[in-house]
Every structure is written in C-alpha cells, then in structure tokens.
Amino acid sequence: MADVWAATDMVQSRRVALKVLNERTASSPVNRKRFRTEALLMQNLEHPNILKVYEFGEIQGVPYLVMPIADGGGLDGHLERYGALTPRQVVRVAIACLDALTKVHTRGMVHRDVKPSNILLTRVGHIWLSDFGIASLDFDNPGVAGTRTHMAPEQRVSGALVDHRADQFGVGATMFHLLVNRHARSTLPNTRMMGEWLTIPEILAPVLCRAMADDPAHRYPDCAAFKEALTQLQDELPQDPPGTPLLGSAGPGRQLSPSTGSRSGFRSPR
Numbered sequence: 174m175a176d177v178w179a180a181t182d183m184v185q186s187r188r189v190a191l192k193v194l195n196e197r198t199a200s201s202p203v204n205r206k207r208f209r210t211e212a213l214l215m216q217n218l219e220h221p222n223i224l225k226v227y228e229f230g231e232i233q234g235v236p237y238l239v240m241p242i243a244d245g246g247g248l249d250g251h252l253e254r255y256g257a258l259t260p261r262q263v264v265r266v267a268i269a270c271l272d273a274l275t276k277v278h279t280r281g282m283v284h285r286d287v288k289p290s291n292i293l294l295t296r297v298g299h300i301w302l303s304d305f306g307i308a309s310l311d312f313d314n315p316g317v318a319g320t321r322t323h324m325a326p327e328q329r330v331s332g333a334l335v336d337h338r339a340d341q342f343g344v345g346a347t348m349f350h351l352l353v354n355r356h357a358r359s360t361l362p363n364t365r366m367m368g369e370w371l372t373i374p375e376i377l378a379p380v381l382c383r384a385m386a387d388d389p390a391h392r393y394p395d396c397a398a399f400k401e402a403l404t405q406l407q408d409e410l411p412q413d414p415p416g417t418p419l420l421g422s423a424g425p426g427r428q429l430s431p432s433t434g435s436r437s438g439f440r441s442p443r
Contacts, residue, residue, distance in 0.1 A: 175192050175193060175194050175195060175198065175208070176192070176193050176195055177190050177191065177192045177193075178190070178191045178193070179191075179242060179425075180239075182227075182239065185227075188242055189227065189239050189240065189241065189242060190239070190240045190241065190242045190243065191237060191238075191239055192237060192238040192239075192240060193235055193236070193237045194208055194235060194236045194237075196235075199234075199235055199236060205236060208236050208238075209229070209236065210305065211226075211238070211304065211305045212226055212229035212236075212238050213229075214282065214305040215238075215240075215303075215305050216228075216229065217280075218276060218277065218280065218305075220272070220273050220276040221299075222269045222270065222272050222273035222300055222301060222302055223273045223276065223277075223301065223302050223303075224240055224241065224243070224293060224301040224302065224303040225240065225241060226238050226239070226240055227239040227240060227241075241301075242425070243293035243294060243295060243301060243303075243425065244295055244296045244421075244424070244425050245293070245294030245295045245296045245297075245298065245299075245420065245421025245422065245423065245424065245425070246293070246294060246421070246423045246424050246425045247289065247290045247291070247292060247293050247294070248266065248289035248290070248292045248293075248294065248347075248351065249288075249289040249290040250423045250424070250425075251289075251294070251418070251420065251421075251422075251423045252289060252350075252351070252354050253423075254418075254423045255418040255423065256354050257351065257352055257353055257354040258351045258352065258420075259411075259413045259414070259417055260352065260374050260377060260410045260411065261407075261410050261411070261412070261413055262351075262413065262417075262420060263348050263351045263352050263377075264348075264377075264403050264406075264407055264410060265300075265420075266292060266300055266347075266348075266351065266420070267344055267347070267348050267400075267403055268400050268403055268404065269300035269302075270287060270292065270300070270302050270344050270347070271344060271396040271397070271399055271400040271403075272396075272400065273301075273302040274287075274302070274337070274340050274344070274396045275395070275396045275397050275400070277340075278337040278340070278395065278396060283335055283336060283337055283339055283340055284302070284305060284340050284343070285324070285328065285335065285339060285340070285343070286304060286320055286323075286324075286343070287302070287323060287340055287343030287344055287346075287347055288320050288322075288323040288343065288346075288347055288350070289347055289350055289351060290304075291303050291304040292347070294420050294421040294423075295421055296421045296422070297421060298419055298420040298421045299421075300420070322346070322350075322356035323342075323343050323346040323347060323350070323356075324339070324342070324343065324346075325338070325339040325341075325342035325343065325389070326342075326387050327339060327389060336389070337395065337396070338389040338392045338393075339389070340396065341384045341392050341393055341396060341399055342384060342385050342386075342389075342392065344384060344396075344399065345380075345381045345384030345385040346385060348377070348381055348384075349369075349373070349381060349385070352372070352373055352374075352377070353369040353372055353373070355369055374410070374411075376406050376409055376410065377406070377410075380399075380402050380403060380406070383402075384399055
C-alpha cells in the first residue's frame with residue numbers, strides 16, 4: 174500500500190521515516206481516505222506507545238506521512254529472524270499495546286488491526302502501536318476490515334457492531350502469534366485444547382482464552398482490566414534464557430523500503 178523511506182527533515186534537522194502512498198494505491202479514493210484517517214488519528218493521539226505523526230500532506234498530489242524511524246523494525250521481522258518471543262517479552266509487548274489502546278478507546282475509537290507487523294520497535298526496545306488506517310469510531314464501522322488471522326469474530330460480519338472489545342481479541346491473537354510463531358487462525362473454538370494451545374504457558378492460557386472469547390461479553394470489560402490481569406502474573410513468568418534476542422535487535426527490515434535504501438534531503442513543506 175505504501176513505501177516507507179528513511180529521510181532527513183532539513184527544517185527540523187532530524188532523521189525521520191517518510192511514508193508515501195505508492196502510485197497504484199494512491200489512485201484509489203478509498204485508500205487515500207484511509208491514509209488521511211491514519212494521519213489524523215495518529216497525529217491527535219499523544220501516547221508514548223503510539224507511533225507519532227509529525228506531519229502529513231501531499232507532494233505533487235502524492236499523500237505522505239512523516240514519522241519517527243522505528244529502527245528496530247516490526248515484531249513480524251523479529252519473528253522472522255529469531256522465532257517466537259519469550260513469555261516475558263510477549264507480556265511486555267501486550268501491556269504496552271493495551272496502554273496505547275486504552276488511550277485510543279477513551280477517544281471513542283477502535284484500532285481493528287492489532288497484529289505483529291503493526292507493532293514497531295526502536296533499537297533500544299521501545300514499543301509503538303502503529304497503522305491506524307482502518308481505525309474507526311465505535312459508531313462508524315464500514316463493513317469488514319482487518320486481518321482475518323487476528324480479527325475478532327464480530328469483525329468478520331459486515332455491518333456488525335465492532336467496539337473496543339475487538340481490540341482485546343487482536344491483542345490476544347497477537348500474543349498467541351508471538352508465543353508460538355503461528356497465526357492465530359489455530360485458535361478457533363474446536364482447536365483451543367489442541368496443537369499449539371498446549372505450548373502456551375499454563376499461567377497465560379486463561380488470560381488469552383478470556384481475551385479471545387468468541388462472545389465479546391465474555392472478554393475483559395476493557396483493556397485496563399486485561400492489562401491488570403497480565404501485570405498480576407508478570408512476576409510468576411520464567412526469566413528469559415541467557416542469549417535471548419532483545420526486542421528491536423532485528424533491525425528495520427521491511428519498515429524501510431529495501432530496494433533503494435535511504436533518501437536524504439527531504440524538506441518538510443511548511
């Protein structure tokens with residue numbers, strides 16, 4: 174949908190990530206609307222675990238966003254390079270995302286696409302939730318949108334009411350993915366006691382099952398309660414083994430366009 178370049182903002186004298194809709198995507202009014210939605214939502218959400226948008230606009234008719242560089246890449250890149258995360262790492266990621274989502278939900282919005290590739294890292298392991306292109310207000314749910322391997326059951330039904338509890342499911346599905354390095358499609362009700370679920374740490378399984386309940390009414394009342402459940406069990410998790418790869422050590426990977434490397438000399442139009 175978009176290309177992301179490493180760039181230099183000549184006005185602010187800082188390295189940034191420049192996200193630009195590619196030509197094919199930019200020709201679609203729907204995609205341009207999503208891109209603008211992402212920019213507006215992220216620019217107006219101030220939270221340490223939400224990727225900030227410095228500015229957005231158009232250059233010669235092409236929409237762009239200017240953001241900090243996630244020089245540690247995305248969690249999808251970490252999975253690809255190192256495999257599954259440790260339980261402690263997974264809980265740390267989940268708590269950061271739940272903190273961010275609590276902020277999102279207080280604004281009456283739903284992210285609707287929580288997944289490893291939308292969770293970005295810095296080299297020192299700071300966690301950012303990103304990609305609000307299909308986020309919506311609770312009362313504005315334009316059909317089916319999201320990633321099927323991580324979306325709540327109610328998201329799969331066009332026109333169904335999707336509220337903040339769908340994001341809980343997304344966090345649970347992401348935790349499952351990070352723990353076993355497989356998509357959460359293996360968590361359908363008839364397989365919950367089979368296969369990869371048997372590898373989930375016993376202390377985490379009840380929390381994930383509640384967050385990923387098929388009926389939203391059976392999930393946690395909000396992300397703060399989900400976070401509290403994880404916080405209470407954090408000290409009981411096993412310590413990370415020696416040599417565990419640090420979050421962010423996989424590098425930028427796919428966040429920056431690999432075919433042409435970096436571009437400097439971007440001048441922020443003001």
